Amino acid sequence: MTRHPSPKLAGYASVAGVFLVGALASGRPELVVIAAPFLVILVAGLLTTEAPEWTTLALDVERDRLIEGEAITLTVTIDAERDVERVEVVLPLPGDVAVDDGDAALAFHLPAKRRCTVSVRLRFPRWGVYPIGDVHVRAHDRLDLFRDDDRLDARRPVKVFPREEALRAIVRPARTQLHTGNQVARRVGGGIEFAELRPFVPGDVVRSIDWKATARRGSPWVRERHPERNTDVVLFLDTFSDVWTGTATTVERAVRATASVAGVYLERRDRVGLVSFGGVLRWLMPGMGIRQDYRILEALLDTEVALSYAWKGIEVIPVRTLPPKALVLAVTPLLDERSVGALFDLRGRGFDVGVIDVSPVVAGPEPDDPIDRLASRIWAMERDRLHRDLRRIGVSVAEWHNGEDLQRAVWEVEASRRSARLVYA
C-alpha cells in the first residue's frame, strides 16, 4: 500500500500559513478567522489519519473461458478493519470490452468490518486473450488529506474463443488417409458405401456375394464397397495483412472461419493442422479430437498481425506440418504477395489446395472521386485476375464478403473442386 498526500494537504497548509503571516503583518484578526478552518482541518487530519487495513480484498471471475459475445461477472469483495470514508475501486479494462451492467470504477463509503462487493458485468465482443483482474483501490481518509493506494494483482487470462459458424458441409479432401473416418475413400475396400459389382474370384468372402445379381447373371458376383477413411487437413491462415471491412477486420473474420472449419473437420475425425503464415510463423501439427480442437483455438487466440517486410516462402514451414495427400485450405484476403506466392508453391508441389478469400472489399456505393473509382476498378480487376490464375492451376477459390454466410463460400469452393475433378478426370 502506498500513502501519498492529497492536493488539499499542501493547499490548506499554504492558505493557513499565508493568512496567519498576513494577520501578523497587517494586524487584522479577520485573517486569523479565515485561516482557522484550514488550520483546524489540517491539524485534525494529521492527528487522526490512519492507513486502512483490508481484512478482505479479493476478486472473483465468474469463468475464464467463453465464446465471443458472451458476458461474465467480476466481483470485487472488500472489507476493512476500520471505517474508511471513501474507497475507490477501479478495474482497468481493455479497450474493446463493454460494460453491460455495473461500474468498472466505483466510489463508496466502507463501514468498519462490513463486507462490500462491487460487481461488474463485462461483455467481450471479440475473440482474444484478455488479462483481467488488476484491481486498483484507493482509500481517502475522513478529511481527504491522505490517499492510500493499493493494488490487487489477480490478473488471469480470460480466453474468449471465436464464435463458430454452423457449417452443414465442408470442403471434401480429394485423397484420404489410412485411419477410419467419415470420408468415403475413392478406392474400394471394407466399408458401407456401395462401389461396384464384380465377378466372384477365389478368396472373396462369401458374405460379400450379391445374391440378386448372382441370380440374374447365373454366376456368383460380389459387391465392392468404399471404405470410410479420415483425411488430413491443414488450415492455412494468412496473417500478413489486416484490413477493416465495415464491422470486423479480415484477420478477425479469418480466425472465426478457421475455427469453424477446424471444428467441423475434427468432428468428422479428420486430422487437422494449422499454419499461421504471417510476420510471425506459427504452426500446429495435424491431430485429432477435442484436444486438438482446443489446441487450434488457443493457437488462434494468439493470432496477430506482425509487420514484416522479410520475404517468406513455404520453405520456412516445417515439413511435418504439411503431410502428403493433405488438403490445404487457405483462409486469406489474398493481399500479400508472400501468401499468394506460398499458395502457388503449395499447389506446384502437388498439394490439394482450396482458398476461402476473406474479401477485403467493402460493399457500398462507388466512390465519388473519379481517381478513387478508377483505383477501385483496377483493384477489382486485379483480384479477378488472381482468382483466375489460381483456378487455372487447380486451386478452387471462393470469395467471402463481410456479412455473408461462410457456408456459401465453403459450398462454392467444394462445387468448383467437383467440376474441376470432372474436367481433369
Place this chain on the structure above:
Amino acid sequence: MAIASAATGDGPRLGWLWALGLIGVAGTAVGLAGWAGATWWGVIALGAEYTVLRVGRGPVDVGAAYVAAGSILVAELVMWSLDARSPVVERPDATIRRLTHLAVVALGTLVLGSLIVSAGRIAHGPALTRTLAGALCAVAILAVVAWSSSARTSGRPSPDETS
C-alpha cells in the same frame, strides 16, 4: 467586493480590490479547469482582497466568519469538482456523506469564526477575561490532541498481545 467598494467610492483601494478579485476568480477558474494548485492562490487572493477592504476600518468584522466559510467551501467544492472528473462513479451514500461533510465544515467554520471574532472583541476588554479565554483555549487544544492520540492508539494491539 470590488463592486461594493466601487459603489462606496473608495478610490485609492479600488485598483487593489479589482486586481485581487480578478486574481481570485481567475485562480478558482484555473483550479476548476484542472490545475488544483491555482485554487489556493485564488482563495488567498480573495482573502487578501477582504483584508484590503477591512484595513483601517475599526475593530474585527463579524462578517469575517462568513468570508471564512465561503473560502473553505470554495476550496472544498473545487476539490470535489476535480474528483468528479475522474471516471469513478460515486455511490449515493458517498455523495450524501460528502454533502454532510461540507455542511459540517461550513457550520463549524461559522461557529469557530464567531468564537475568534468574539475573542478578538474580548481582547479589548479586561485583562482577567483575556487570561481566562487564553487558558480555556490552551486546555481545549490539549484536550483535542489527547483525544486524537487516544483514538489513534486504541485500535492497535499491545506489545504483549503481539508477542
